[in-house]
Amino acid sequence: MSRSVDRPDTADRYRFRLFVAGTAPRSLRAVESVRRICEAHFAGRYELEIVDIYQQPDLAARDGIVAAPILLKIAPQPERRVAGDLLDAERILRGLNIPSAAEAER
Amino acid sequence: MPDQRVTQPLPKAPTGIEGFDDLTFGGLPAGRPSLFCGSAGCGKTLFATTFLVNGATRYGEPGVFMSFEERAEDLAANVASLGFDLDGLVAQGKLAIDHVRVERSEIEETGEYDLEGLFIRLGFAVDSIGAKRVVLDTIETLFAGFTDPSLLRAELRRLFGWIKDRGLTAIITGERGEGQLTRQGLEEYVSDCVVLLDNRVDDQITTRRLRVVKYRGSAHGTNEFPFLIDHAGISVLPVTSAELDYAGPTGLIFTGIDGLDAMLGPGGFYRGSSILVSGTSGTGKTMLAASMVDAACRRGERCLIFAFEESGGQIARNAASIGLDLDAHSKSGLLRFEAARPSLYGLETHLARIHRDLDQFRPDLVMIDPISALRGPATELQAALLRIIDLIKTRGITAIFTTLRSDGSLITDHDLGVSSLMDAWVKLQNMEANGERTRTLYVIKARGMSHSNQIREFLMSSGGIRLIDAYIGTAGVLTGTARIVQEAREQAEAQRRQQENKRRLREVVRRRAALDRQLEELRASLEAAEDEEARLRADDEWRMAADEVERRELIARRRAAE
Numbered sequence: 001m002s003r004s005v006d007r008p009d010t011a012d013r014y015r016f017r018l019f020v021a022g023t024a025p026r027s028l029r030a031v032e033s034v035r036r037i038c039e040a041h042f043a044g045r046y047e048l049e050i051v052d053i054y055q056q057p058d059l060a061a062r063d064g065i066v067a068a069p070i071l072l073k074i075a076p077q078p079e080r081r082v083a084g085d086l087l088d089a090e091r092i093l094r095g096l097n098i099p100s101a102a103e104a105e106r
Numbered sequence: 107m108p109d110q111r112v113t114q115p116l117p118k119a120p121t122g123i124e125g126f127d128d129l130t131f132g133g134l135p136a137g138r139p140s141l142f143c144g145s146a147g148c149g150k151t152l153f154a155t156t157f158l159v160n161g162a163t164r165y166g167e168p169g170v171f172m173s174f175e176e177r178a179e180d181l182a183a184n185v186a187s188l189g190f191d192l193d194g195l196v197a198q199g200k201l202a203i204d205h206v207r208v209e210r211s212e213i214e215e216t217g218e219y220d221l222e223g224l225f226i227r228l229g230f231a232v233d234s235i236g237a238k239r240v241v242l243d244t245i246e247t248l249f250a251g252f253t254d255p256s257l258l259r260a261e262l263r264r265l266f267g268w269i270k271d272r273g274l275t276a277i278i279t280g281e282r283g284e285g286q287l288t289r290q291g292l293e294e295y296v297s298d299c300v301v302l303l304d305n306r307v308d309d310q311i312t313t314r315r316l317r318v319v320k321y322r323g324s325a326h327g328t329n330e331f332p333f334l335i336d337h338a339g340i341s342v343l344p345v346t347s348a349e350l351d352y353a354g355p356t357g358l359i360f361t362g363i364d365g366l367d368a369m370l371g372p373g374g375f376y377r378g379s380s381i382l383v384s385g386t387s388g389t390g391k392t393m394l395a396a397s398m399v400d401a402a403c404r405r406g407e408r409c410l411i412f413a414f415e416e417s418g419g420q421i422a423r424n425a426a427s428i429g430l431d432l433d434a435h436s437k438s439g440l441l442r443f444e445a446a447r448p449s450l451y452g453l454e455t456h457l458a459r460i461h462r463d464l465d466q467f468r469p470d471l472v473m474i475d476p477i478s479a480l481r482g483p484a485t486e487l488q489a490a491l492l493r494i495i496d497l498i499k500t501r502g503i504t505a506i507f508t509t510l511r512s513d514g515s516l517i518t519d520h521d522l523g524v525s526s527l528m529d530a531w532v533k534l535q536n537m538e539a540n541g542e543r544t545r546t547l548y549v550i551k552a553r554g555m556s557h558s559n560q561i562r563e564f565l566m567s568s569g570g571i572r573l574i575d576a577y578i579g580t581a582g583v584l585t586g587t588a589r590i591v592q593e594a595r596e597q598a599e600a601q602r603r604q605q606e607n608k609r610r611l612r613e614v615v616r617r618r619a620a621l622d623r624q625l626e627e628l629r630a631s632l633e634a635a636e637d638e639e640a641r642l643r644a645d646d647e648w649r650m651a652a653d654e655v656e657r658r659e660l661i662a663r664r665r666a667a668e
Contacts, residue, residue: 060227060230061204064205065227066221068223084215085217087216
């Protein structure tokens, strides 16, 4: 369930992992929202892996997942986590410690 | 309280923790969560780990340890000293450890979320090994990691419900909070069984205690029970048994001191009785008790010595000076020393240790030297001693308690209090007179048997303990040198009397011989006199006869002349 965009520039490349619990409306909302935000801000330079913890509980244990939905920024380091239904793009970017597109242009 | 005989008894999951299963009548409620709360360092995690390990190794119930504080490797290292091989159990698929790390700084929150991840992980771990037991240690840590307490509460309620639905026997630990059992009031959600662990410091001595606050649908011990954590793991001790229904033992136990046995009607103390040996320091209490221990060991009985003032080695060395080889008994496994300073633990802990050691070693004879060394508030002390005595009595073990008499002559309150609980009381006393001290011994009481009411002198030498009858006579009760002097005096007197007698006897014999001689002489005179008399009489008769003849001749002659 991953989707990557072909772009070799790894230094500036973002890797995200989104954990959701099944197909509850909250999960679907979160997936949709994260995809939208990624496309808007990191188009062409991100990888997004979506994990359903019901399907892959071992991955949840590996990454120490307690709350769901939760978005992990795996690269670049340091790792950051944002929990919730992930609807507010500004707060997500701030939580992931990523300057938003508007800030980056400034 | 529902009647256990009518309703189906609540299914229970044994913890395998000594004592705890007794006081809860079987263990924790099976298939339900139980809450263990207490302040830091009171043994929650250890309790929980023991529950899981025993489940996996003894009861065939695999378990999941979900740790919110310690990492799996730390956990394994911490309990390795108790002989728990967590890694081994994990490798065998009997245990799963999942460390849930929660740190506030790492997680931002935006919008709604739930703790489904936790459920999934727990469910995954449970399913992977077919777990029947679960530990959540300490789940309140979640409150530090997430900002929305109402959401957490709802999720925890759901979690505990989920545990119940899955039929998992769970221990949930919680930190002690202000004014309530746990910081976050977990007791509201876990309502089946709540156990409170406590680590109380009195007089700089710590005692661990445990109390079952509630246990829905089951009877349970309601008191505070002391528990121990040491190299043998956890043991909880329901030591408040106040029953007096022990059998009256009738066999005899010989003291190994002939003189003492002889003072007792049946020739020894009753088996299973409590014997108090009192005396100030230096009266030989420990050695008297050691003699009894030695005698018991030589009969092949098991003996346990709780020493509060000396080390086991020291007692053995001192006993060797009166010819008792306690070391040999230690080596043969019949004798065990448990030495500890009274101040090392609280009363409860001492009690708990005694309880555990009694059950492990199963001795026939116990020596506690001295009970007066145990310190604590007077009321507690009395209660603790009572419980020690009960503990030993209910097991039919003969016990020797030594106690220091703080006062030389009067019976102090303390002794009085203890002595009334004892079946026999041997009192050792130093008598000071004529510039010397002598050890003496009385049997003050011996329940159910006649015994000598007289004092004995108590001698210790390399040949052991010997009792000597003290001098009791017109000059009073004398011991030591005074006794020896008096005895010598009496002996001299007797000798003098004897000699006098002999002299008089000789005199009498002499006098009698003289009389005999006189008698002989008289008898000779008598015989002479008799002879004389006979001769005279014969003479007389002859003359009379001659006269007659003569007269007849004259008559005849006269007739012729006519």
